[in-house]
Amino acid sequence: MKTKQELKKYFENGDIPIQEEFWEWQESYWHKDEKIPADQLDYDLSQKADVNASNLSPQNAQLWKDKVETQTSIQTPQLNGNILTVFYTGENGTQQSKSVDLSSLITRDISIENATYDASQNIITITQNDGSAFHINLSEFSIITTTNSDGSVTLSQEGQEKVSLKKVAVTGSYNDLSDKPTFSGNDNLQNVIDRGNGTTKPIIFQPAQGRAGEINFSPTTYSFWFGNLNTDHTGAYGLGIGYNTLSKLTTGANNVALGSYALNELTTGRWNTATGVSSGTKLTTGNFNAFFGTQSGTETTTGTGNTYIGDEAGNKNITGTNNTALGLGAAYSLTNGTQNTFLGAFAGNIHGKATGSGAWGSNTFVGYNAASTTHAMGVWGDNNVVIGCNAPLGGSTFNKLVIESNPVARRHDFVTPLIGGDFASRTLDFDAVVSAKRTPLADNTYTKVAVLNANNVFGYKNLSDFQNYIPLTGTEVNNPVSGNIQFTDEDPEERIIYRTNELDGVKNILGLFPEAAMMSSGNLDGTNASTISVSKENGVFAYGHGARLMLSDVGAALRQTNGGGLKGIFASPNLDEPVLIEHEATNARGLSSKTYFGDNAQENDYIQKQYADKQHSYSTKEELTGGKWINGKPVYKKTLYLDQIPRTGQIELKAEFPDLETIISNEMFTEWYDLKTAFAGNQWRTKAYITIEREMAIIELLNVPDYDYSLINSFTLTLEYTKK
Incomplete structure (x- = not known):
C-alpha cells in the first residue's frame, strides 16, 4: 500500500488522475459502512467493566460499593x-x-x-x-x-x-485585649453596624494627608463635614464637603459649602450656600449669598444677598449686593455693582471691566452675551435694559433700552438695534418695518394721516392736504391717463403693478425696479410662477415649470429641471469653448432624436469620445457593446485571460460563456516562450493552430504528439457574441 505522501503526488496541480489512482486512494481509508477489526484498535478492551459487573473481582466490587455509597x-x-x-x-x-x-x-x-x-x-x-x-x-x-x-x-x-x-467576633472590650486571637477572615462596615457599633471619633481617609479627608459631626453645633472644616467653630448647622471648605469658620451659622475651597475664608458670614470648586472662596463676613458653579462669586468678600449660578458667574464681585447672575460667566467682571440681574451665558460678562470702581447697578441683561461689544472701550453704566443674544451695548451708557439679537458679537457703535429707547428722555426707536394688528376701519371721523419726516420721526398731516392722486378705484370713465406714467428718477425703491384673480387663484405682476423689469404669473402666494426678467446688466432670464432660459454676457443657456433630473445646453461667448450638453440621469444619453440619422452620418457628425473609447477597450467582465446582430439580439463582449493552460491544450469555455449562442468575432494573443514566440491570431507559421468553438478552444502544435501545452505562458481570448 502506498503512503499518504505517495498518494498526494496523483493530485498535484495540472495532473489528471486515472481510475486506478482514484481507487488506490479510496482503498487506503475505512468506509463508514465497514466495521473496524478489534485488532486494529489501540485499546485493551479486557480492562473495561461490563454493564452487569460480571467481570469484576470481589475486591473491585467492594471498592465500587464504597465509592458510590451515600448516607440514607x-x-x-x-x-x-x-x-x-x-x-x-x-x-x-x-x-x-x-x-x-x-x-x-x-x-x-x-x-x-x-x-x-x-x-x-x-x-x-x-x-x-x-x-x-x-x-x-x-x-x-x-x-x-x-x-x-x-x-x-x-x-x-x-x-x-x-x-x-470560623471564630466568632466579639463586642465590648474585645478589641482592647492583649491576648485576643488573630482574625484572618473578612469583616466589613455593614458587619460592624449590624453589631450595634458606632463611633464618637472622626473617620479619616489617607491619614498621611492630615484632615483633608475627614468625615465628622459636631454634637454641639450639629454641623457635618467631609473635609477639614474648622473643628473649633461655634456657628450652628454648617455643612462642608470638600477640601478646605469652611476651614476658617468661626461664628457663622447655616452655611453650606460643597466643593474644594468653597467658602474657604468664611468666618462670621451666615446663611450662605456655595456649590462648586472655589465658589465663594474669599467670602468672609457676607450673608445670604448663593453661589452655584465652579469659581462662582470667587472674589466676593463682604457682598450680601447675591445669587450667582453658573461656572465663573459673578466671579469678580467683591462688595456688590443684591445681584443675580444666571449663566456661565454671567456678570464676570462686575466688582461692586448692586441690584443687577444678568440672565444668560456670558450676559454682562465685560460690564464694568474697563473702569476702576465697578459700582454699576440697576442693570437688567437677558440673553447670551447680552450687553456686549467688540470695541476696546468696553461697557459700563446704570439702569440699562438689554435683551437678546449678543445684544450690543458699549461705552458709558445709562438708562438705555436695547432689544437686538445676532449669532455673533459686534461693535455696539456699528449696530442699530431692532428696538432702542431711553428711559430718561422717554424715547423709543424702531429699526424695523412696523405693522399694527387689529387696527379699526377708518370712517369719516378719521381726518389725519400718520407720516414720517426725514429722520423717520412720526407726525401727522390732515387728510385734506393730499391732492392730485389716482384713487384706488382707478380713473374715472372716459377719463384715462393720457400720458406716460413716470416714477421718480433715481428712485431706489421697486414699483410693483399687479392684479389678482381670487376665483382662479392667479396673481399677475409687472415689476419695475431700478435696474430691471419683471413680469410674472403664478399662484396668489407667489408659488408655481412663470417669470421673465429683463435687465441691462444681467440680460434676459425666463423661468417656468422647471424650464429656464438665460441670455447674458456669460452665454446662452436652456435648462430643464422639472422631474428631479437636469437637462440643458449652454453656449459660452468664448469661441474656444465647446457647446456644453447636460443630462443628469442614471443612464444619461445626452443628445438624441426621434428620427434615426445613423445611416446618413457624415464625417463631422457628433459622437462622444468616451463612447468610442469604450468600444475599443477590453474587460474580463461581460459588457454590452451597444450593437446588435443581424437577428436583432444584443452583442456582448468579454476577454478571457489565462496564465495556466491545461497540458492537453483544450480550454473549456462553457464556464466563462455559459449562455453563448453565436460567436461573432474573436481576437487572440498567445505568449509561448517554449517556442520563443508571441503571436496574435489563430496560427503561427503553419506550425501552431488555435480553433475556437462555442464550448472549447483547442491549441494544437503540428507534428508534436503529446505536447505539454501547460508550457504556454499566457493565452488571451476576446469574443464578441450573442446569448441564447
Missing part, C-alpha cells in the same frame, strides 16, 4: 461540651457517626449554648450565649472534619469543602 438517614446530633457528634445510617445499614471538636471556635465571653437538628431540612442550628446563631446544612454529604491553622473547622465531602466554621 441522619439522627439527632448530640453536643457533649464542645464535642458535636452526628449519627447516621449508611447504605449498607451500618450505624456510623462523625464528631467535630468545636472548642477552637470559642473566644473570650462567647461559648456554644445549644445545638438543634431539623430533620425535615437536615440542618444543624448552633446557638451561642450572646444570642447569635449559625446553621450547618448536612444534606447529602459525609462529614470529614479538619481543624485549620487559624482555629476554624472545615466540614468536607469527598475532598470538597462544604461548610467552614
